[in-house]
Amino acid sequence: MSFATAAIASDSFAPLSVPVDAGRSAVRGEIAAILSMRHGGARPVRLRYELVGREQAPVVVLAGGISAHRHVAANAEFPEKGWAEGLVAPGRALDPASRRILAFDFIGADGALDLPIDTADQADALALLLDHLGITQLQCFVGYSYGALVGQQFAVRHPQRLAKLVAVSGAHRPHPYAAAWRALQRRAVALGQLQCGESHGLALARQFAMLSYRTPEEFGERFDAPPEVVNGRVRVAAEDYLDAAGAQYVARTPVEAYLRLSESIDLHRIDPAAISVPTVVVAVEGDRLVPLADLVGLVEGLGPRGSLRVLRSPYGHDAFLKETDRIDAILATAFRTPGENA
Amino acid sequence: MSFATAAIASDSFAPLSVPVDAGRSAVRGEIAAILSMRHGGARPVRLRYELVGREQAPVVVLAGGISAHRHVAANAEFPEKGWAEGLVAPGRALDPASRRILAFDFIGADGALDLPIDTADQADALALLLDHLGITQLQCFVGYSYGALVGQQFAVRHPQRLAKLVAVSGAHRPHPYAAAWRALQRRAVALGQLQCGESHGLALARQFAMLSYRTPEEFGERFDAPPEVVNGRVRVAAEDYLDAAGAQYVARTPVEAYLRLSESIDLHRIDPAAISVPTVVVAVEGDRLVPLADLVGLVEGLGPRGSLRVLRSPYGHDAFLKETDRIDAILATAFRTPGENA
Numbered sequence: 001m002s003f004a005t006a007a008i009a010s011d012s013f014a015p016l017s018v019p020v021d022a023g024r025s026a027v028r029g030e031i032a033a034i035l036s037m038r039h040g041g042a043r044p045v046r047l048r049y050e051l052v053g054r055e056q057a058p059v060v061v062l063a064g065g066i067s068a069h070r071h072v073a074a075n076a077e078f079p080e081k082g083w084a085e086g087l088v089a090p091g092r093a094l095d096p097a098s099r100r101i102l103a104f105d106f107i108g109a110d111g112a113l114d115l116p117i118d119t120a121d122q123a124d125a126l127a128l129l130l131d132h133l134g135i136t137q138l139q140c141f142v143g144y145s146y147g148a149l150v151g152q153q154f155a156v157r158h159p160q161r162l163a164k165l166v167a168v169s170g171a172h173r174p175h176p177y178a179a180a181w182r183a184l185q186r187r188a189v190a191l192g193q194l195q196c197g198e199s200h201g202l203a204l205a206r207q208f209a210m211l212s213y214r215t216p217e218e219f220g221e222r223f224d225a226p227p228e229v230v231n232g233r234v235r236v237a238a239e240d241y242l243d244a245a246g247a248q249y250v251a252r253t254p255v256e257a258y259l260r261l262s263e264s265i266d267l268h269r270i271d272p273a274a275i276s277v278p279t280v281v282v283a284v285e286g287d288r289l290v291p292l293a294d295l296v297g298l299v300e301g302l303g304p305r306g307s308l309r310v311l312r313s314p315y316g317h318d319a320f321l322k323e324t325d326r327i328d329a330i331l332a333t334a335f336r337t338p339g340e341n342a
Numbered sequence: 343m344s345f346a347t348a349a350i351a352s353d354s355f356a357p358l359s360v361p362v363d364a365g366r367s368a369v370r371g372e373i374a375a376i377l378s379m380r381h382g383g384a385r386p387v388r389l390r391y392e393l394v395g396r397e398q399a400p401v402v403v404l405a406g407g408i409s410a411h412r413h414v415a416a417n418a419e420f421p422e423k424g425w426a427e428g429l430v431a432p433g434r435a436l437d438p439a440s441r442r443i444l445a446f447d448f449i450g451a452d453g454a455l456d457l458p459i460d461t462a463d464q465a466d467a468l469a470l471l472l473d474h475l476g477i478t479q480l481q482c483f484v485g486y487s488y489g490a491l492v493g494q495q496f497a498v499r500h501p502q503r504l505a506k507l508v509a510v511s512g513a514h515r516p517h518p519y520a521a522a523w524r525a526l527q528r529r530a531v532a533l534g535q536l537q538c539g540e541s542h543g544l545a546l547a548r549q550f551a552m553l554s555y556r557t558p559e560e561f562g563e564r565f566d567a568p569p570e571v572v573n574g575r576v577r578v579a580a581e582d583y584l585d586a587a588g589a590q591y592v593a594r595t596p597v598e599a600y601l602r603l604s605e606s607i608d609l610h611r612i613d614p615a616a617i618s619v620p621t622v623v624v625a626v627e628g629d630r631l632v633p634l635a636d637l638v639g640l641v642e643g644l645g646p647r648g649s650l651r652v653l654r655s656p657y658g659h660d661a662f663l664k665e666t667d668r669i670d671a672i673l674a675t676a677f678r679t680p681g682e683n684a
Binding site: 116201288 | 457525528564566574630
């Protein structure tokens with residue numbers, strides 16, 4: 001069964017992909033396609049990917065949070081740092097010498113889609129991309145945060161293409177408290193837009209998001225200095241850090257991308273029972289966005305197909321990016337245990 | 343020892359107080375005074391109070407969060423609802439038939455003080471008010487949230503005027519994570535002020551604050567409906583509630599009051615060892631602003647003068663306002679146990 005409802009575009013959106021070249025350690029490509037979107041009908045989209053590792057190796061998709069992208073780690077072709085540096089590396093479960101690692105830019109991440117984007121749309125976009133690349137089946141989809149939601153949708157909609165899912169820090173539906181937090185972040189952006197301060201608003205949204213990604217424990221250790229009074233205003237110890245986080249984010253993120261991918265998290269709802277693929281759910285105790293109880297609910301809904309791993313980390317929702325050794329150990333175990341379709 | 347550094351104003355700030363009248367159940371008053379402020383030197387301030395209950399009864403001060411005020415509960419003179427309705431009531435520890443209850447507007451709450459306001463300034467303002475009212479000593483200072491910080495400063499600076507302190511959901515210093523959260527709320531206000539969206543900014547700040555006052559558990563129960571797409575934008579279930587909370591707050595709060603009292607929380611730092619008054623510290627497990635660990639630290643610093651009561655409540659930082667029976671029981675016990683100065 002497949003819900004793929006889109007087709008690679010022919011004339012009007014000519015494929016731009018670079019063919020996969022066995023002699024290179026990494027290739028990037030971009031294809032134009034028409035995607036049938038849940039809230040917008042047929043839309044032209046660009047599918048941008050990076051494929052790293054040995055050509056004959058089993059393919060693993062790695063997808064991260066809404067600000068992640070196709071470049072997971074530095075390599076000979078693309079030496080800039082990636083967002084999963086240390087996890088995709090020699091000797092790791094995600095070693096490009098033993099696995100072919102596919103990552104992609106989420107649709108909407110370029111800011112070109114100004115409409116509600118469902119996680120189902122992302123899953124269908126990936127199916128199109130796999131068609132284009134001639135990849136029949138994934139050994140595993142490793143999804144973290146938003147990537148975990150997309151992985152769940154991919155498992156629901158394209159089960160024949162997936163042997164195993166590892167879903168880290170992402171439940172089958174958003175928690176209402178986390179949804180409210182994100183809604184207010186989007187309001188910060190809207191307020192900035194009202195004031196001709198679009199980047200101000202986006203920076204503020206990102207700063208509030210940082211508080212949801214991290215934990216009081218970490219802030220308590222890093223920012224326990226007294227406040228200062230600067231120009232008659234109180235400035236607390238974490239503000240330099242938050243300024244930097246906001247500025248860095250604004251420099252690389254289109255406002256519409258942020259808004260629509262943030263919304264997309266809140267649109268996500270699947271029935272865990274609809275996932276027929278063996279799934280490892282990874283929860284972080286102390287994650288302020290995705291409570292352990294919701295991931296227990298997901299695993300219960302998966303029945304015998306689901307298993308749960310729980311980490312405790314001062315990095316909360318960001319643990320995937322910080323607890324590299326522990327995440328790697330979980331992935332190594334997951335890759336050793338064959339999925340039922342494998 | 344007293345740090346009182348201010349004096350009741352004479353000519354230029356004529357007292358406006360209504361004399362306490364034994365025949366009335368409640369009186370309100372307002373006095374003009376000069377207060378020596380930590381970050382601003384001598385400043386004219388208005389001290390607004392409401393005094394309820396039997397004239398010869400022991401006096402208890404009740405002080406709440408930054409949006410609390412002098413009107414704690416409806417009474418014959420002032421029938422509108424107060425902010426501590428249900429706690430100040432017949433049969434309660436804070437029964438106006440058996441106790442004289444004093445509450446006041448924080449300085450700066452009228453928006454007239456546009457400078458950093460220290461919790462020490464609030465404590466000294468209260469000392470001035472007590473001078474004016476001819477109240478030598480308080481049986482108890484019951485402070486919740488910001489009120490707990492003011493109570494701590496009052497205990498440090500005016501110990502001879504206080505027999506006992508009950509400090510609910512307020513530590514000896516702000517937690518760095520909570521301070522960062524408030525700093526971002528102040529930035530939302532500043533963003534609104536960029537072009538004439540001051541009330542938009544204040545509403546957004548309040549909405550973010552609501553997330554820090556309440557808990558995911560409560561939101562999970564109240565707002566577990568799927569999102570809607572309204573005018574092409576995703577709207578989550580809690581947004582109606584947050585809209586109402588923002589609008590209600592904006593209608594009654596001057597922007598400068600919000601900014602300066604929010605800052606004041608972040609300026610608060612006392613040495614627990616400097617409190618010589620018997621103190622009951624009340625902590626709420628699950629309070630996202632004031633972690634239990636910080637209140638344990640406060641109690642440890644108090645040594646034999648301190649005792650700790652811990653509540654678990656789905657209302658988090660707002661438990662004082664919601665768990666009326668349990669707070670009342672704690673107050674009843676505290677009032678029965680005499681303080682060492684009593």
